[in-house]
Amino acid sequence: MPETTRELLSPDAWKDLTFGPFRGDVTIHWIRPFEGDQPGVALLKYEAGASVPRHRHEGLETILVLEGMQSDEAGDYGRGSYIVNAAGTEHSVWSDTGCVVLIQWDRPVKILEEEIA
Template sequence: MDKSSTCTPFSLSPEMIQNNDSGWQQLRVGVSLRILFQDAHSAYSVGLIRYEPGASVPLHLHVGDEHIYVLSGSQKDERGLYPAGSYIYNPEGSQHSVSSEDGCTVLVHWHKPVQFIAD
């Protein structure tokens, strides 16, 4: 959702988010993104990322801060394994790759899009 088009608070029910395939876009094979909020002026975004079992995202650089909350399943990177309920902070300038052996859904806030280093 573009901030410029909404001036009032809004919410999305769990059914609208989880049980509806519309609004999801494929980022990589087995990795989908659903944007929940996006500020066109600053590039600040909030979204859900869904990893199918065995899916991964290659090495990338965080051009802005990123905050992740693991809602279900688990994901891992070079620093560790993060089960449901984990909070992950990736500051501007950090880099990592991400994978999920069993699949997961995460809520992510990022200040700027990432730059992929490897594909």
């Protein structure tokens, strides 16, 4: 079993994992990076107030909220929420309080609006 998989089975074990830059105040820990036609799987950690600008899903995206609250135009999703975004859908994502999510993308998303600094 890969090391990351074993660590994820323990409560809050993700807190000891190394996260790197992703987008602004959102960091990433890759469990399985995109490779060929294989989906990407990662943990995303949003600091309080962090966001990802409007983007389009080029493939299916599934999310499990592990901690905190993630939000988009359709609502707020707390710990334990399972979110499915179909290919072709668009939204922006943010977290007022901060959150950690387990995410799987069939294909990378396409950013539609860049954040204005």
